[in-house]
Amino acid sequence: MKVIGKHITVDMYGCSFERLDDLEFVKTAMHTAVREANMTLLDFSYYKFEPQGLTALALLAESHMSIHTYPELGYAAVDVFTCGDHGRPDKAVSILKNFLKPEKTKITNIKRGDFGSESDMKPKIKVSMTPLRRVRTTGARVLSFLSRAK
Known part of the structure; x- marks a missing residue:
């Protein structure tokens, strides 16, 4: 896919x-x-918390963009998700960084819907025959030992 x-x-x-x-x-x-x-932009919604902080959500034709701010911590959590090739989420992030001017950022890129090849989707089951061979070999040795004891 x-x-x-x-x-x-x-x-x-x-x-x-x-x-x-x-x-x-x-x-x-x-x-x-x-x-x-x-x-x-399809719709824009927000909520201002008291005494501080806010959440803002941009509903996009391509998907969404959101910001959750924690002013007391100097922290903002930003989320930009776009479907298709029309939008440029990396450009949006760059612009938000220019506005908010963080000292440090941690960016995570996720490819949505990427399941890899079809064989990657099948569960991996590892079966080991070694324990079964040991039982068979041990049983044969015991029988051999018992038959020699006579």
Whole structure:
């Protein structure tokens, strides 16, 4: 089966408290990322937590983009998933990094729908005949020993 989509998860560390807690700033960053990465925005939803933090979700024709911020930790969890070849999730991540300016990032790329070859999907069962041979050989030795004892 071929790859259905690209899924990038990004942990951003050392971001500014003010940027992570500013809903309008995060909305602007996400809208810019969607536009510049050649994606189609269908809907945008968000929730601002008290005393700080927010979650924003861009529903895309290609799939979705989300950000969960933890300003008190200087941390943002970003998720960009696109199907097909139209969108550029790597470009979206780059733009979000330019907006949020993390000191450190951890990026994970996932190929969605990639099961490899058909033989890779079959369960691997390893059967060893060695224990059965030992039993047969041991039994033959015991019989030989007993027949010689007479």
